[in-house]
Amino acid sequence: MKARYLLPLLAMVSFASSAMTLSSQDIQEGSRMANTYAYNGFGCSGDNQSPQLSWQGAPKGTKSFAITAYDPDAPTGSGWWHWQVVNIPAKVHSIKRDASGHIKGADELTNDYGSKGFGGVCPPAGDGMHRYEFTVWALPDAKLELPANASAALVGYMLNAKALDKATLTATYVNP
Template sequence: MKFTVLIPVLAAAAFNSQAFTLTSNDIQEGSRMADTFAFQGFGCTGENLSPQLSWKDAPKSTKSFAITAYDPDAPTGSGWWHWVALDIPSSTNSVKQGASGHLKQVREMENDYGAIGFGGACPPKGHGMHRYQFTVWALPSEKLALPENPSNALIGYMLNANALDKATLTATYVSE
C-alpha cells in the first residue's frame, strides 16, 4: 500500500521541478556570435563586449553564482578561458551586455589573454568554427574558496567540484 502512495508523490515532485536555465538576448545556442562579442586584438577587430545573460530556476540553496566563458576548441591543448566571474550574489539573475568590468561585489579573474574580465572570441584565422561555452554555476557558498592568484584550470576544477547545478549556452564564432 505504501508503494502505491509513494509513486504519485514522486511523480508530482519530478513533474514540478524546474531545470536551471541560461538564456541571452545577444547570443543563441549553436549560432554565430556577432562581432560585438569578438576580441579587439590578436588579429581580431571586435568590440570585446560581454553578452547579456539571464538565468532562472537555480537550486534553492544557492548562495552565489559564477560565470565562465570557455573555448574548448582553442589550439592550446587546454582550451581558452575568455571570462571567469566569481562570487556573484545569489540575488542576481542576469548581467547586461558589456557588464564585465562593471559588476559590483563580483570578483573577475584574469582571462587567458592576460587581462581581467571578459575577452571576446578570436579563433586563429583559418582555424574554423570554435564553440564558446557560457556557463552560469550555482554555488553553495557566498565565496568560492581559492588560493591567491589561482589558475583558470584550478577555478574550473573548484567550480565543477562545488556546483549545485550549472546551465550552459554554447555559441560559435569563426574569424574571417
C-alpha cells in the same frame, strides 16, 4: 548492485537533468556571435563586449553564482578561458551587455589573454568554427575562496567540485 552504491549514482544522474536555464538577448545556442563579442587584438577586431545573460531555476541553497566563458576548440591542448567571474550574489539573475567590470560584489579573474575580465572571442584566422561555452554555476557558498592568482584549471576544479547546478549556452564564431 548494493544499495549503498546506488544512492551516489542516483545523485549524479539527478545533476545531469539540470533545472537551471541560461538565455541571452545577444547570443543564441549554436549561432554565430556578432563582432560585438569579438576581441580587439590577436588578429581580431571586435568591440570586446560581454553578452547579456539571464538565468533561472537555481536550486535551493544557492548562495552565489559564477560565470565562465570557454573555447574548447582553441588549438592549445587545454582550450581557452575568455571569462571567469565568481562570487556573484545570489540575488543576481541577469547581467547586461558589456557588464565585465561592473558586476557588483563579484570577482573577475584573469582570462587566457592575461587580463582580468571578459576577453572576447577570437579563434585563429582560418581555424574554422569555434564553440564558446557560456556557463552559469550555482554555488552553495557566498564566496568561493581562491588565491588572487588562481589558474583557470583551479577555478574549473573548484566550480565542478562545488556546483549545485549549472546551465550552458554554446554559441559559435569564425575568424575568416
